[in-house]
Amino acid sequence: MPLMIGDFLERAAFVFGEREAIVDEPDVSGSLGRITYAQLHRRAKGMAVALERMGVAPGERVAIVSPNSGRFLVSFFGVSGWGRILVPINYRLNIDEVRYIIEHSGATVLLVDPDQNAALRDIDVKIRIVLDGEEDAELFAETDEEPTPWAGDEDATASINYTSGTTARPKGVQLTHRNCWLNAVALGWHAGVGDRDVYLHTLPMFHANGWGMPYAVTAMGGRHVVQRKVDGEEILRRIEREKVTLLCGAPAVVARILDAAAKRRERGEEVPGRDRVRMIVAGAPPPSRTIERVETELGWEFIQIYGLTETSPLLTMNRAPKEWDGKSAADKSHLLSRAGVPVLGVRIRVDEEGELLARSNHVFEGYWHQPEETAKAIKDGWFHTGDGGYMDGPYAVITDRKKDVIITGGENVSSIEVEDVLYQHPAVAEAAVIGVPDEKWGEAVKALVVLKAGATATEQELIDFCRANMAHFKCPKSVEFRDSLERTATGKLQKFKLREPYWAGHERRVH
Incomplete structure (x- = not known):
């Protein structure tokens, strides 16, 4: 049988139909509240039927711009499950960036959260629907009507996920049903996802389809608790209230949780989840001290994974094996700071230039309408990650x-x-932008700038200029003025030399 996205929800509805599936963000427009797997399945079918009635054929692209929401979760299955292609877009992008993705992907449908609607109003798209519970009522209505069967296969594109690369314009990563299916199974198996899990969606769903957790948790009948915005204390409250057992996030999310937990202890309040919660972290390697604090101050299990959008994203996982039992917290944390060992179905090697290469069942199909970029990324069957590193035994x-x-x-x-x-x-x-160490964000964007002769500009003026022209999270946190920038004989910036002073004393050149 082909490996299809729809398998996950179909099984959950059949086996766990009356079990609570989603606890949506309360008190926001379009919230689904609390619904069962049977209701989730009927809503996904209703979405497929509604798209069919709108004339949106299999293979057409359906873009969504939204923070985490129950409706986003439905869309993973309601769109891809019946052959249409989901295009999840970072809701923090500005209108020009979103417009480029809509046009490049050829999306005919745009689903947009009410909070982003005004800012994106001028984007020209055939069908535009606001996810407010009213305008999208038909799209997310429950139905027992069966959508027209889709005769696709596992190599068909399930989603196009746009990622920032070394080019100024983002590239559309084509993930197939097979990619997403095997990524979810590998992640679920290695992370021990089971039917008793309660998963908190702090990780953005647009990030490589939530790393595959929407699929993995659904397949096993776990409960999805949706959190719209990252707030450390709110994360702890939901872990306490909903008895959360599993969550994912970047190191910046870990930092907010630790800060909120420290404030709770100062108030004499309990920090929930001890000996129950496991947290999967990726995005950048966190310091070993942070890992130690998660395991000692919170009492949670820390798991690190490594991968890229192009790999669906899972390549390696670092979860403490039994051989580490009895080690001190500091020693264990140091071992957990490595990217991890290859998960099932993945091969990793380091080439002669020190770049990590990977082969797996879930390396992407290619960049949407960019065959030249695909050829650069996949050579002789190996995906070039662009990350430098080495193998420490089986650990990357x-x-x-x-x-x-x-x-x-x-x-x-x-x-x-x-x-x-x-x-x-x-x-x-002249301008060169680099990443420098930052305790809160892992890396901070820093601009090194040479001004034109006779011209003047302040640090804040340049930061404000960037904020007016691009998503705020991309903008420099600091600007340093230079007389010149180091370049090669052919005029290329030598960014490794520019970065060096800021990373002096750090074992790794990513934070």
Whole structure:
């Protein structure tokens, strides 16, 4: 049988139909409240039927711009489950960035959260639906009507996930049904996802389809608790109230949780989840001290994974094996700071230039309408991650980033894209954007700028200029003015030299 996205929800509805499936964000427009797996399945079918009535054929792209929501979760199955292609878009992007993705993907439908609707109103798209519980009522209505069967196969594209790379424009990563299916199964197996799990969606659903957790948790009949915005204390409240056992996030999310937990202890309040919660972390390697605090101060199990959108995303996992039992918290945390061992179905090696290469069942099909970029990324069957590192026995260790992508708070930022905006400022002659260590965000975006002769500009002026022209999370947190920037004889920026002073004393060149 082909490996299809619809398998996960179909099984859950059949086996756990009356079990609570989703606890949606309360008190927001379009909230689904609490619904069962049978209701979730009927809503997904209703979505497929509604799209069919709108004339949206299998293979057409349906874009969604939204924070985490029950409706987003339904869309994973209601769109891809019957052959249409989901295009999840980072809701923090500005209108020009979203417009580019809509146009490049050829999306004919745009589903947009009410909070993003006004900012994106001028985007031209054939069908536009606001996810407010009213305008989208038909789209998410429950039905027992069966959508027209789709005769696709597992190599068909399930979603196109746009990611920042080393080019100024994001690339559309084509993930097939087979990619998503095997990624979810591998992640679920290695993380021990079971029917007793309660999963808290702090990780953005647009990030590589929530790393596959919407599929893995659904397949096993776990309960989805949806959190719209990351807030440390609110995360702890929901863990306490809903008896959460599992969550995922970037190191920046871990930092907020630790801060909130410290404030609870100061107030004499209990920190929930001890000996119950496991947290999966990726986006950038967190410091070993942070890992130690998760396991000692919170009493949660820390699991690290490594991967990219292009790999669906799972490549490696670092979860403490029994051989580490009895080790001190500090020693164990140091071992957990490595990227991890290859998961089932993945092969990892390091080439002669120190770049990590991967082969797996869930390496992507290719970049949407960019065959040249695909050929650069996949050579002789091996995907080139762009990350530098080495193998410590079976463990992959990330030491540097060959691509000039900055990961801040779990978000990918293309340095070239930020530089392009800076060059539009009339006072800027040269600009280089790099990632520097940051305790809160992992890496912070820093701009090194050479001004034109006779021109003047302040640090805040350039930051404000960037904020007016691109998503705020991409903008520099600081600007340093230079007389010149190091370049090669052919004029290329030597970013490794520019980064070096800021990373001095750090074992790894990613934070």
